[in-house]
Amino acid sequence: MDMLTWTGTAGILLNPVMLAAAVALVLAILAQLVLGAVTGAAETAVMQDGTLVARRSPFDLAALAVRYIGLAVIVLLGLYLVVGIVMPGVVTKGIIGAVSARFLPVWIALIATFAVSIIYRRRLGLYGKLFDSPVGMIGFGLVMFWVFTALFADAIITHDPLAQLSGLKNKVPGTPLQDTKDGALYSHYLLGGDALARDVFSRMVMGARRVLAIAPAATTFAFMVGITLGLPAGYFGGKLDTVLSFIANLVLAFPVILLFYLLVTPEIRVTGIPIALAAVLFLFPIIFLTILFNSRYFTNPGQRNLYVGVTLVIGLWAYSGLAFNADPLGVFSMDPNLLNVFVSVVFVNAPTVFRIVRGIVMDLKARDYVAAGQTRGEGPWYIMLWEILPNARGPLIVDFCLRIGYTTILLGTLGFFGLGVSPESPDWGSTINSGRKLLTLFPHPAVVPALALMSLVLGLNLLADGLREESMKD
Amino acid sequence: MVKFVARRLGVMLLTALALTFVVFYLTNLPPNLEKLARTEGSVRMTDDAVLSWIEKNGHGGSVFGRYSEWLGIKPGWVLTDEKGVTRGRCVTAGFTPENAPRYCGVLQGEWGISTVFKEPVLTVVGEKLGATGWLMLYVMLLMIPISLLMGILSGMREGSRTDRSLSAVAIVTAATPEYVSGVILIAVFASATTGLSPILKELGWIDSNTLFMGTATSAADNITFWNFGLPVITITLYGIGYIARMTRASMTEVMTQQYIRTARLKGVAFKDVVMRHALRNALIAPFTVIMLQVPYLLNGVVIVETLFNYKGFGWTLVQAAGNNDIELLLGCSVVAVFVVLMTQLFSDIGYVFLNPRIRLS
Numbered sequence: 001m002d003m004l005t006w007t008g009t010a011g012i013l014l015n016p017v018m019l020a021a022a023v024a025l026v027l028a029i030l031a032q033l034v035l036g037a038v039t040g041a042a043e044t045a046v047m048q049d050g051t052l053v054a055r056r057s058p059f060d061l062a063a064l065a066v067r068y069i070g071l072a073v074i075v076l077l078g079l080y081l082v083v084g085i086v087m088p089g090v091v092t093k094g095i096i097g098a099v100s101a102r103f104l105p106v107w108i109a110l111i112a113t114f115a116v117s118i119i120y121r122r123r124l125g126l127y128g129k130l131f132d133s134p135v136g137m138i139g140f141g142l143v144m145f146w147v148f149t150a151l152f153a154d155a156i157i158t159h160d161p162l163a164q165l166s167g168l169k170n171k172v173p174g175t176p177l178q179d180t181k182d183g184a185l186y187s188h189y190l191l192g193g194d195a196l197a198r199d200v201f202s203r204m205v206m207g208a209r210r211v212l213a214i215a216p217a218a219t220t221f222a223f224m225v226g227i228t229l230g231l232p233a234g235y236f237g238g239k240l241d242t243v244l245s246f247i248a249n250l251v252l253a254f255p256v257i258l259l260f261y262l263l264v265t266p267e268i269r270v271t272g273i274p275i276a277l278a279a280v281l282f283l284f285p286i287i288f289l290t291i292l293f294n295s296r297y298f299t300n301p302g303q304r305n306l307y308v309g310v311t312l313v314i315g316l317w318a319y320s321g322l323a324f325n326a327d328p329l330g331v332f333s334m335d336p337n338l339l340n341v342f343v344s345v346v347f348v349n350a351p352t353v354f355r356i357v358r359g360i361v362m363d364l365k366a367r368d369y370v371a372a373g374q375t376r377g378e379g380p381w382y383i384m385l386w387e388i389l390p391n392a393r394g395p396l397i398v399d400f401c402l403r404i405g406y407t408t409i410l411l412g413t414l415g416f417f418g419l420g421v422s423p424e425s426p427d428w429g430s431t432i433n434s435g436r437k438l439l440t441l442f443p444h445p446a447v448v449p450a451l452a453l454m455s456l457v458l459g460l461n462l463l464a465d466g467l468r469e470e471s472m473k474d
Numbered sequence: 475m476v477k478f479v480a481r482r483l484g485v486m487l488l489t490a491l492a493l494t495f496v497v498f499y500l501t502n503l504p505p506n507l508e509k510l511a512r513t514e515g516s517v518r519m520t521d522d523a524v525l526s527w528i529e530k531n532g533h534g535g536s537v538f539g540r541y542s543e544w545l546g547i548k549p550g551w552v553l554t555d556e557k558g559v560t561r562g563r564c565v566t567a568g569f570t571p572e573n574a575p576r577y578c579g580v581l582q583g584e585w586g587i588s589t590v591f592k593e594p595v596l597t598v599v600g601e602k603l604g605a606t607g608w609l610m611l612y613v614m615l616l617m618i619p620i621s622l623l624m625g626i627l628s629g630m631r632e633g634s635r636t637d638r639s640l641s642a643v644a645i646v647t648a649a650t651p652e653y654v655s656g657v658i659l660i661a662v663f664a665s666a667t668t669g670l671s672p673i674l675k676e677l678g679w680i681d682s683n684t685l686f687m688g689t690a691t692s693a694a695d696n697i698t699f700w701n702f703g704l705p706v707i708t709i710t711l712y713g714i715g716y717i718a719r720m721t722r723a724s725m726t727e728v729m730t731q732q733y734i735r736t737a738r739l740k741g742v743a744f745k746d747v748v749m750r751h752a753l754r755n756a757l758i759a760p761f762t763v764i765m766l767q768v769p770y771l772l773n774g775v776v777i778v779e780t781l782f783n784y785k786g787f788g789w790t791l792v793q794a795a796g797n798n799d800i801e802l803l804l805g806c807s808v809v810a811v812f813v814v815l816m817t818q819l820f821s822d823i824g825y826v827f828l829n830p831r832i833r834l835s
Contacts, residue, residue, distance in 0.1 A: 036635075063635070246485075250492055253818070255769055255810045257776045257788075261795035261803075262497065267505035409651045416653045416777065417792070432653055436781060440688040443661035443668050450654040458649035465645065 004174030004188055008094020010083040018076050025069045032062040081107075090187055095174045099190055099201065105152040110144055126397070129470040136466015142459025146452075149205060150212040157202035158186035161426045168193035170442040173200075194431070194445035195438060203426040204448050210427040211456070214338070215407040218345040222407075223400060224285040225346065226353025231384040233354070234361025245358070248351035256348055256410070257417075263344045264420040274340045278323040281346050286315035295381040341420040345410055349403060356399055360392040367391075394471040398464045405460035412453050428453045475826075482822060486815045497807040498541045501800045507533050509798050514589065530555060532563050544804070546579020580808060586801030590793055595805040598790065603809065605694055606775055606786035609705060613771065617710045617717070622760060624714065625721020629756065630748055632726045641722065648715025652777040656708040660781075664688035664704060690784035705782045709774040716770075717763055724759035728752045758828045765821035769814045 007015055035058050044054050056064075084097020085104055093101060100107075114137075121128035130136040149156060159165070167178040173192040191201040233241040251259075268274060289311045297304035321332025322339070334342070364370065365388065373383045415421055415429020423430065428449035435446025511527040512519060519527065528534055532543075532551040542548035543563055550563030564578035578584040585595035628640040647655075662669035663686040671684040687701040728734065729752055737747045776788030783789070787806070794802035 246489075250489055253489055253493060253769075253811065253814045254496075255772050255814060257773050258497070258791065258795075258807055258810055261791070262500040265795075267509065268500070268503065270505045271503050273500075273503075405649065412651060412653060413773075413777065417780070429653070432657055436657060439657060439660050440665045440684070441667060443657070443665050446657045447661050450657045454650050454654045457651070458646060461645050461649045 002091055003176065004091060004095045004098065004190070006095045006174070007080065008084070008087065008097045009092040010080070010087060010097065011094055014076065014080060014083070018073075018080075021069060021073050021076055025066070025073055028062055028065040028069050032059065032066050035059040035062050095190055098188070102156050102158065102190070102201075103149070105155055106145060106148040109148045109152070110141065113144055114141070126467065126471060129473070130463075130466055133466040133469050135462050136470060139459050139462025139464070139466050142455055143463055146208050146456045146459070147212060150209040153205050153209045156205050157199075158188075158190060159199040159202045161198065161203045161206040162424055163199070164197040165189075165193070165199075166197065168199075169197040170195055170438065170445070171197075172442075173444055191448050192442075192444045194435060195442075196434075200431075200445050200448050203431055204428070204452050206426040207428045207431060207449055208452065208456075210425065211408055211411060211453075214342060214345075214411060215404050218342055218411075219349065219400060219404045219407050221281060221285065221342075221346045222349035222403070223353050223396070224288050225281055225350040226355075227357050227389070227396075228284045228288045228291075229350075230354040230357025231361055231389065232380075234358040235365055235380060235384050235388070237362075241358070244354070248354045251347065251351045252355075257413070259348060260344060260414055260417070260419055263347070264340050264414060269336055269340060274336070274343050275323060277343045277347060278339055281343060281350070282319050282323045286311065286319060289315065291381050292385050295379060295385055337420050337422065341411070341414055344414075344420075345407055348410065349407060353399070353403070356395065357392070360395060361388055364388050364391055394468075398468045398471065401460050401464035401467060405457040405464075408453065408457055408460070478826070479823065482819055486819060490811055490815060493811045494545070494804075494808060495541055497804060497811075498544060499537055501803050501807075502533065502537060502540065506798055506800065510589075510800060513798065530561075542579075544579050546577045546581035546584070548579075549576040550574075550578050585805045585808075588794070588799055588802040588805075590797045590799045590802060595801050598802060599787070599805045599809055602785065602787045602790040605784070606779070606788065608693075608697060609702075609709070609775065609779075609784065609786060610771065612702065612706045613709045613713070616706060617713045618764060620710070621714045621717035622721055622757070624718040625760065626725055626748070626753065626756065628718070629722040629725025629729065630752075632729065637722075640718070644715040644718040644722070646715070647711045648719065650711060652708050652712050652774045653781060655711045656704070656778060656781045659686075659704050659708060660688050688782070690779075690782040694785055705778045705784055708778050708781075709771065712774055713767055713771060717760060717767060720763040721756070721760040725752065725756040728756040731755075758825065761828060762821040762825050765817045765824065768817040772810060772813065 005011060044052050047053055080096050081100040084093045084100035085107070087093045087097060090098050114131075117124065117128065118131050121131045130140055165177060168175060168189055171189060171193045173190065175189050175192060176187060177189070189199050189201070191199075191204070194200055194203070229244055233244045262268075263274070290308055293307035293311060294304060297307060317327065317329075318332045321327025321330075322334050325333055325336075325339075327333060361384070369387060370383055373387050378387075411427065412429035412432065415425075415427050415431075416433045418430065418433055421427060421430050423434070431449040432446045432453075435442075435444075435449070439446055507528050508524050510533075511524045511531075514531075515523070515527045530553060532553070533540065535551075539548065543550050552560060552562035552565070554560045562574060564574040564576065564584070575582070583596065585599070587593070588595050588598050591598045624640050624644060628634075628637040628644075631637060650658075663671065664684045665671060665688070666683040671680070674680045674685055675683065685700075686704050688704075690701050690705045693701045693705075734747060734751055737751050738744070742751075772788070775786065776791055778784070779786045779788035780792050787809070790802070791806045791810075793799070794806055
């Protein structure tokens with residue numbers, strides 16, 4: 001088999017066009033910058049009949065050129081991906097094309113999601129409004145790309161992420177396998193091999209699954225803790241607020257890395273501190289849901305008993321498995337390493353959520369509808385959970401997106417320092433860590449997961465931006 | 475004002491005590507002490523021998539007692555073993571059991587001996603802090619002007635093309651943690667096989683194999699643009715995004731104020747409105763943000779110093795944590811906690827000074 005080129009056969013035609021478009025785009029942007037400094041936007045002239053006419057200045061023409069050439073570049077980039085799917089054979093596809101073809105299930109799922117969402121966007125509330133903002137759409141697209149990648153990871157990978165194939169150590173992207181007797185194997189390492197001769201592409205794809213399994217779950221737990229404590233602290237104030245705020249500030253004053261180095265070590269597992277922390281932190285979702293249902297339905301005991309009962313049964317069942325690894329049925333369990341990482345990340349994030357919730361509640365509790373609720377004789381927890389919390393959802397949803405991104409960065413940091421994850425784990429932080437030792441000679445094993453992590457966090461930040469923009473329009 | 479500062483200082487002191495105690499507790503957990511016993515004593519010690527080593531070297535007893543000794547508010551331990559040799563916390567080089575001071579903790583300036591560097595912790599931390607100081611200085615010199623300029627330019631005319639492109643840059647940099655930007659920068663600028671360096675070499679524009687150096691180890695003796703550029707840029711990039719966005723938010727808020735409209739309607743040129751009327755008020759919030767950003771920079775420093783092998787404070791912290799060097803780790807934590815608390819205090823006091831609308835007491 002031959003080495004793969006980046007763009008394959010289609011590149012012969014597409015590359016010169018792409019190069020020309022890229023050069024034109026750079027020139028147009030430069031022209032726009034220079035003209036913007038010299039002239040400015042459209043000149044207006046008052047006509048004799050009193051109407052105002054704007055004439056296109058050279059600057060406007062440059063801006064127009066930037067827009068259309070930019071569009072052309074985007075279309076060309078898309079063409080590379082489409083051609084890769086259509087062309088037969090790996091060598092004709094090229095690396096970009098072949099990678100694009102491997103992601104085929106993701107493309108289909110993405111197109112389907114966008115099509116359905118855009119058609120029904122007027123009926124979908126805040127989620128639908130997201131599709132009015134280009135920034136939000138790009139962010140949502142990036143995030144969903146990685147979500148679908150994590151879902152379809154088994155179909156996308158070309159090799160076993162742990163398999164080490166001889167002769168492929170540190171090989172550059174597009175290197176063919178030496179012996180392809182085993183027909184099940186893909187014929188090339190699309191994005192090269194790492195220092196242990198494993199496939200970088202497959203590890204990156206599997207890493208998405210690891211990251212997207214932990215980050216949103218840890219963020220949700222942090223939100224449960226922050227909301228359950230932040231609501232009463234902001235609503236009641238007084239001593240409770242002072243004590244909780246002091247503890248929150250205490251955790252926040254800790255440099256994160258130091259805390260990780262102290263909390264995520266193999267030794268600490270012997271002492272049982274992670275389990276104790278988990279026992280406290282994992283209790284909050286159950287408390288939250290129990291109070292949520294109880295405060296709403298306590299006037300109707302039948303319904304209340306059903307909801308609270310279901311919450312308690314499932315909650316405590318999962319709790320026994322996740323925190324103490326003592327699930328009698330063995331459905332819920334967590335690897336001790338993972339538990340350690342998970343608990344630390346929740347612990348670091350919860351105080352910030354607490355502060356945000358507390359701030360919002362202190363602002364909202366002076367509103368008339370809260371006073372109305374109090375006069376009606378509603379209980380404090382009903383007011384907090386069913387009156388204040390829904391009105392605080394805008395900033396909280398935005399922060400949730402940002403925080404998943406931050407958690408992803410934190411998990412990467414942990415992996416980067418080799419804390420709490422097994423060296424075999426394909427998560428992005430540890431692959432960057434293992435790739436950095438030979439970074440100046442073989443950059444690809446570290447650069448691929450680095451770009452993956454960056455695009456996911458960027459997507460989450462853009463999504464948060466789009467959501468903020470759209471929720472402010474109400 | 476005095477009352478406010480005193481109150482803040484009181485809370486700070488309480489926080490510092492609580493934090494150092496947590497660090498002390500976590501570093502002095504039984505498994506860590508056992509590991510220490512095996513590295514300091516002998517690897518093949520029996521479990522009983524380990525326990526007696528811990529006991530004999532003053533690591534036994536309640537954690538509160540040991541914390542007070544470490545802090546220097548309780549007399550240091552003194553033990554006379556069966557051979558009649560008296561050893562104690564304060565009986566170090568230069569002291570006999572008779573003339574040794576009774577108290578020797580952090581408050582007395584006795585920070586212990588680092589087991590990794592075989593030197594007093596205070597010396598090690600001081601020296602490495604100096605190295606990190608240079609890194610921070612360059613980062614601040616680069617980050618603050620750029621991020622403020624970006625924030626002001628984009629906040630000046632909200633929604634303009636400049637605003638949108640600068641905001642895009644800010645979002646991208648805020649989404650790129652140091653270990654990602656560092657890896658990408660090394661691959662582009664400091665790799666002999668990929669990126670720009672081979673091209674430049676072929677053109678004969680550079681003599682060495684790479685444009686920038688991939689490690690900053692040599693910067694400890696002699697800081698040059700080529701060995702220090704990448705670490706500084708790596709930390710700066712992540713910080714810029716956040717500060718620029720905060721400055722932008724503050725600037726857009728100020729630009730919608732009544733007095734700005736009044737100034738515009740009076741016929742003041744847009745440039746003068748921004749420079750004289752808006753800027754002073756818009757820069758209050760970024761000041762606090764920059765101060766509160768310092769703890770996050772500490773994070774970046776640890777990552778970048780590890781990535782570029784620059785032997786500063788962050789690198790020392792990693793070494794201490796990785797090698798179970800309890801005294802050094804405690805020393806590093808004290809410094810880190812101190813830095814965080816000081817920046818919080820400065821940002822509070824500075825905010826009050828800068829913002830005449832806030833009245834205390």
